[in-house]
Amino acid sequence: MSVDLAPLYADHLATLQRRTAVALERGGFDSLVVPAGTLHYQVFDDRDYPYAANPQFKAWVPLVRHPGSWLVATPGERPKLVYLQPFDYWHVVPEAPSGLWTEHFDVVVIRTPEEALQHLPRDAARCAILGEPQSALGAFVPNNPQPVLDYLDYHRAYKTAYEIEMMRAATVRGVRAHRAAERAFRAGASEFGIHLAYCQAAGQDSTELPYNNIVALNEHAAVLHYTELDRLPPKPVRSFLIDAGASHAGYACDITRTWASDRDGEFQALIDAVDAVERGLCERFTAGTDYRQLHLDAHLALAGVLRDAGVIRMSAEAALESGVSSKFFPHGLGHGIGLQVHDVAGFAASDAGGTLPKPEGHPYLRLTRTLEPGMVVTNEPGIYFADLLMRELRESAHAGEVDWDRVDALRPYGGIRIEDDLVITAEGAPVNLTREEFARSGAG
Incomplete structure (x- = not known):
């Protein structure tokens, strides 16, 4: 079913304008000025690094390949887009601005980056300028005032209906590509070959994806951010873990799946057990739930899986308390997602700043806030048999609680991670963008 994006985008823009007015008042500024960003060049060379649009910029307009452009928002006035369309015969020049968003902006087209100065506010000192230092232009040097960032970043966790549709569209690409990756795996492709099949199906190359693909066969799946290909x-070939996303109009999806070559073997049974844990946790991603507690509950559930599989002998509670569960599940349960794959303000106590602490002994959790309607977060429990962590556990006081023959038998498979993107609702159960698209497209 197609969605009419025009009213959704208009509401989204109105939300941004309301948030901006409050943020500027808190910081004592008159205008918000946001550079799209600039190209960065490699040292001693004329080759540029892959360009990434400033997320503060692409929150307003679905432009992700327009370095040198600027956004200006002043309360009570129409927002202005200063759009760089350079005179350039070396590269493809961006087309004239078009799309449903353009009617909401005063659009000024410039031919050189320096021309932007003619269209920015007169007094840079009265502006909150959000961006990288390299984006400085004349007096418009990014100052990134903390009160402004605190407010905008905190509220960015609450996605508008337009943003959720953009993430849904990214998920369509991501699921299609995950299905292609599994087919390539079953056909005997290498990690690099699977990666190419993924990009082809997503219709995006590696610089357009929201993060570097994790494509891991066998023991490589125990490396949390394995990107060697x-x-x-x-x-x-024993097993396959892929953690890969896709982008749409500046928004990301983040999906992880794990498969075994032997669909009826013991490692597939372990994958199925982790998948059951993940599905059970998904139902508990409800408004009012402290994400930190979900993380700890994931440890208990995964420790139960390890005990049932004969890997550990201790209770789930003892595994959590002793830190043994963290040797098998060393990362956080998930994170916010949206304009960035690891979205901002995951630890924010309020829109005025402050930090919500992580549970003691769990330093890698990226989200400590209470879930509220409109948030979009990931759920990604996992079990890994990483050499370094297994060595530490073997040398610890709890080594006797582990069946090392079972660990050695599972080590060649690497590890397991299952990840979905969830929209928190006011009604109860979350909307699972990932599972819904897998179901809609006919995959599991």
Whole structure:
């Protein structure tokens, strides 16, 4: 079913304008000025690094390949877009601004970056300028005032209906590409070959994806951010973990799935057990729930899986309290997602600043806020048999609580992670963007 984006975008823009007015008042500024960003060049070379649009810029307009452009928002006035369309015969020049968003802006087209100064506010000192230092232009040097950032970043956790539709569209790409990746895995492709199949199906190259694809066969799946991409497949191929997303209009999806070569083997049974934990946790992503408690409950559930599989002998509660569960599940349960794959303000106590602490002994959790309607967050429990962490556990006082023969048998499979993107609702159960698209497209 198609969605009419025009009213959704108009409401989204109105929300941004309301938030901006409050943020500027708190910071004591008159206008918000946001550069899209600039190209960065490699040292001693004329090659640029892949460009990434300033997320504060692409929150307003769905432009992700327009360095040198600027956004100006002043309360009580129409927002202005200063749009760089350079005179350039070396590269493709951006087309004239078009789309449903353009009617809401005063659009000024410039031919050189320096021309932007003619269209920015007169007094840079009265502006909150959000961006990287390299984006400075004349007196418009990013100052990133903390009161303004605190307010805008905190409220960015609450997605508008327009933003959720953009993330849904990103998920369509991501799920299609995940299905292609599984087919490539089943056909015997290498990590690099699977990555290429993924990009082809997503219709995006590696610089357009929201993060570097994690494509891991066998023991590589125990490396949380494995991005090496071997050119030849291992022999034998035992398992496959892929953590990969896609982008749409500046918004991201983030999906992880794990498969075993032997669909009826013990590692597939372990994958199924982790998948059941993940599904059960998803139902508890409800408004009013402290995300920190979900993280700790995930440890208890995964420790139960390890005990049932004969990997550990201790109770789930003892595994959590002793830190043993963290050797098998060393990362956080998830994070906010939206304009960035790890979205901002995950620890924010309020829109005036402050920090909500992580649970003791869990330093890698990226989200400590209470879930509220409109938030979009990930749920990604996992179990890994990482050499370094297994060595630490073997040398610890709790080594006797582990069946090391079971660990050695599972180590060649690497690890398991299952990840979905969830929209928190006011009614109860969340909207699972990931599972809904897998179901809609006919995949599991």
